Amino acid sequence: MSVVSPRVALIAITKHGVSQMVALAAKMVSSDIEELTVVTSRKFASEVESVDCNKIIYQGAMRAQMASLMESFDQLLFFVSLGAVVRLAAPHLKSKDEDPGIVVVDDAGKFVIPVLSGHVGGANEYAEKIASILQATAVVTTASDVGKTIPVDILGRELGWKIEAPKINITRVSADVVNEEPIAFVQEAGSRDWWRRDSALPANIHLFDSFEDVDLTQIKSLLWVTNQDIPAAVWDQLDERLVVYRPPRRLMLGVGCDRNTPLETVETALSNALKQINASHDQVDGMATIDKKSDEVALLQLADSHGWRCTYFSAEQLSEVEVPNPSDVVMKYMGTPAVAEAAAILAAETTMDDLLIEKYKYRGKDGKNATISVVEIKEQG
Template sequence: MNPENLIAAPRVVLVAITKHGAAQVAALARELPQAELCVAEKFAPTLAGLANPLRVYSGAFKDEMAALFARYDQIVFFVSLGAVVRLIAPHLKSKDEDPGVLVVDDAGEFVIPVLSGHVGGANAMAEQIAALLRATPVLTTASDVGKTIPVDILGRELGWRVEAPKINITRVSAHVVNEEPIAFVQEAGSPHWWTRPTPLPAHIQRFERLSEVDLARFKAVLWVTHAEVPEVLWQRLAERLVVYRPPLA
């Protein structure tokens, strides 16, 4: 595979601002040796002996937020959900820029993706952490709950690039989660894009060529191809078309 198509490992930080949170971070850090740790100075001894890089702060934690948002792809908080919402609110930009933000409850029973579940990867990170903690991931995005296609990130782990106006992605995503007829046309790329343990939903019909699709029958078309998309097709399908570009090699 072309090195340019490889997905870089996410930069992950585990954050604790209480004594109990620091103990939880220490336990999880052993399972995630690549993760960095962020903890209040007075609780730093709790993390002694770990190989993970350690970031220690001594002032108000809110002053650390801008640096955390800039430096990491996934921020995992061991603190209450309400506190996290207040802390991150001044730093939010857009789902294309914000890191994934997750919260682990005080008992270590639930892992909650709070921000950037799909594009930022927080949903996948929540499932990974939940498996390590033997906890429950609390996913609320419709495509995960409905176990259907996540239109905005489909094939990302395979190096696919989505090509469509944002309004198309939004409208097509709604058609998918509302179980309306969807044509999935794959003319290129790996066939191993469906990674859920459940079957592809019945309202999504597969095709090998766009020419096989009766466009009037389907609410939306997902087209995996290397072919050029004629402007007339974008116009004909209006906000019903999303195109995916797999790697050429």
Template sequence: MTTTPSLPRVCLVAITKHGAAQVAALARQLPQASICVAAKFAETMQGLPNPLLAYDGAFKDRIAPLFEDFDQIVFFVSLGAVVRLIAPHLRSKDEDPGVLVVDDAGQFVIPVLSGHVGGANAMADTVAALLGATPVLTTASDVGKTIPVDILGRELGWTVEAPKLNITRVSAAVVNEQPVAVVQEAGSARWWTRPTPLPPSIHRFERLVDVDLERYAAVLWITHAEVPPALWERLHERLVVYRPPADAVRSTEVVQ
């Protein structure tokens, strides 16, 4: 049975009076998000249903708890200040929350940390739509509108099976528009959610045996099958395997 994914824990953060006003405006549209502002600005949040975290003292002392307690942190603080504040707390893209910055005029939303795995790119799209702002994405696969190798199928419950080096190498092949084979033997075909077609460098197959492995710079294999050690060795750093949920039915719907 498929489970509904839990909502991300979001915190909207400001350290100035103007930033607090921006947070209040966004919080009205994100009632599930928490708010973190200096205690002297807490009054401006009255009437909002959002959980309020009012702090006294140095804001830098709030960063560690924010990193621990939230999946997405949206700062209405300058980009340079945010970089300096979060730098001592960075661990890895598998552990760090998504961090975003909104400029003082509310015109741009910038994912700073954990764009893919942490979901900051998707959150930037959401926040930008609510603010009427522009998301500033710098992740190559998003800018190039191609396959995000590290999170492909995540919203469908797929898990990734590959060494991190493979994910890095295969991601490079994808964004550099080298020929890449996507072999889907299991799971829903509705993994391509962008409004544009798949790039011409991506070639789709229904069975691994139909792929001339030497012709492709990388192989993305969506399957329930066991991967023979000899195949990992043969493809070396060119293979990434995706595992749909065991009860997922193979869809025949074609990805455009």
């Protein structure tokens, strides 16, 4: 998963604040990890000339700049008093899903305080990062961060997980988590590397590999990482105490086709196959086939057009893979009882249990055949 560097604005309106801002900006620029802008009034324009980053020099009141700043940046870091920042930002607040993170540094540079959008906007994490640079203290007040527990509203965000739950569920489950109520954490999909804190997982969080393993009478709320469809009856049963996370699916394709099959036929076969499992092309990690097809034009074009790596296996390698649909005909012509199924399984380093589509066959208008198999790549660890 690619990580986009946040758009960061450092803002100061006093001589001492500008001095602190310039010192911090120099350290941040040297790390080369930010899309950084310094913001100050025309009065202090000469003070920021030495900083090698974007600059906004305004004339008039800071108040007039706030709407634009809140629309244009992901993180606003103020060297301004906390009360003043609250008054400046208040008229422009929308929601925690839209507002930027706002952080304040005190005049002595000893404390870094996330003021707004601590979780969803990332201000808590950013405050800790800035505090580390300044050798200051981050004053974080969000309960799940202070208590070193699960942040329900942003869990797995860096892994590409999408949260699925009404807002009332997120609110109530978050309260149960921070109040140390018994929580079931069911993980049936996605990376296991979701706990990023240095401390141990809190004792009230109980881990399960399957929903069926959970005794619902023994828990208050449930966090469920899955790609399954959740029945309405389960949502009703848990009564606003369920939050679901959808990790991105990672798929491997096994592909076979007749000699000189047109690209259109292979593309149609693939689109039809993916549609059967409600998957998209951007979830595909790569494709695989038999080495005898390493010069098959349509397969080369398919891999190239989507930016996929194509892995080739010998008939001997493929014939050793257990598959659900071995074919005597394929064995006769290719030297292995399966191509698409076996290639997908081998490339994904898994077994036929992870086949989402065993063998989808499609015949094009010209009579040429293409076969698609799809395997879900399981996370390691």
